Amino acid sequence: MKVENHTPFPSVAWENADASRCQHLTCLTRVKYRLQPPPDYYSSYWSLRLTPDQGELFGGDQYYGDDITRPVRYESDFITYKSRTDIVLNAIAHSPDGTPKMHWNCGIKVLTPSGKILKHLILNVRGARQWVKMPIGWAKSPLEAVKRVRLSYDKAQGGSLYDPRKEEEEIPTYLAYNAINPSGTGIRHRKMLPNSFPVHQVEWATPQLTPKSYPPGFGFINRAWPIRTGYAGTYDQQWLDNQHPYPPKDFNVFHHQAANPELILDRHIEVNSRFELENLLPRAPRVSFHLPELHCFVETTDKQGNQSRTRMKIDTVLIDIESDQSEDWAVYVSYRHYQVINDPIQALNFKYLPVEWINRSKTKPPRTEQSQTEQSQKAALQEISYGR
DSSP, rough: OEEEEEESSSSEEEEOOOOOOOEEEEEEEEEEEEEOOOOOOOBEEEEEEEEEEEOOOSSSSGGGGGGTOOEEOOOOSSOOSEEEEEEEEEEEOOOOOOOOSSSEEEEEEEEEETTTTEEEEEEEOOOOEEEEEEEEEEEEEEOOOSSSSEEOGGGBBOOOEGGGTTTTSOOOEEEEEOOOOTSSBBOOTTSSSSSEEOOOOEESGGGSSTTTTSOOOOOOOOOOSHHTTEEEEEEEHHHHHTTSSSTTTOGGGGGOSSGGGBOOOSBBBOOTOEEEEEEEETEEEEEEEEOOOHHHEEEEETOOOOEEEEEEEEEEEEOOOOOSSSGGGGEEEEEEEEEEOOOOOOEEEEHHHHHHHHHOOSSSOSSSSSHHHHHHHHHHHOOOOOOO
């Protein structure tokens, strides 16, 4: 299969098989934007601008501190299919007025182009304190006011506790394990060493309205956590004997949804959808922006010469704004297409709508196909504005 990418964005296509051993094609294009503040910074409406350096696809899961016991910061882009859109946010909660506080709320709201609320999730963050072992048991130290709290699952309640007497074993023995959030701040146990450890700082703002089966947070859910492994199917001797290397017959595609279940939409998101952020950027308590009206397409040609053209769906929006440097604030938008392969595909082209507009307006054809692609990409990156 000959693959050509006529976009300035990283794109890839690969073949795969499902549990029924049916062959499928997955096509992926990922677009990277910079979250651009307005000239006065304090205005509530911000914009997304295409970055000149689109970077590489995430080839594997990346963890905070490169430690697999900590939460996932970036999940691999190489997912076969998502039936809905994941909304993921890597961020820091900032106090509303920039002064140290004992606690405050932060949140994200996702709306349709017409203004209908799709998701609205609010977290409460608290200052720093420790669990300290006292003669009569464990107690919390006094609460310390803070200006910012990193919104990661290792700042939320939960965790796992190894048996310190069996640290040298190849397979660790747990004294306690929180299946909802194995990366949490820590677990108190009568057999643990009397070392102090942090009290959780992140929790649901309305716990009575939020399922207790999900950890409070906006980030990726580790694919190995029970929240997701319950959809992965049954891997047993019968699977090894009769189904391997294909997925188990009880595999559920929902396993590929990587966002917190509270931030998985009921469908694929539309372009021009609006996002509202609360207390998630310094000196900007309220921020809103729209997804740009950019459409990605895949064109295929089979061995009989039949051609088809399909618009790819947005299945992941990653808002990555936890850096201290504003120029690193980015929004990644992933477009994906998934189809059954009935006939062998001879050629596949990735395209996107602005390039077509630009090519259509040209009166003189460029000298080479290569120069056409380069000119189109350069024009698209320099001429198209996505602010409102």
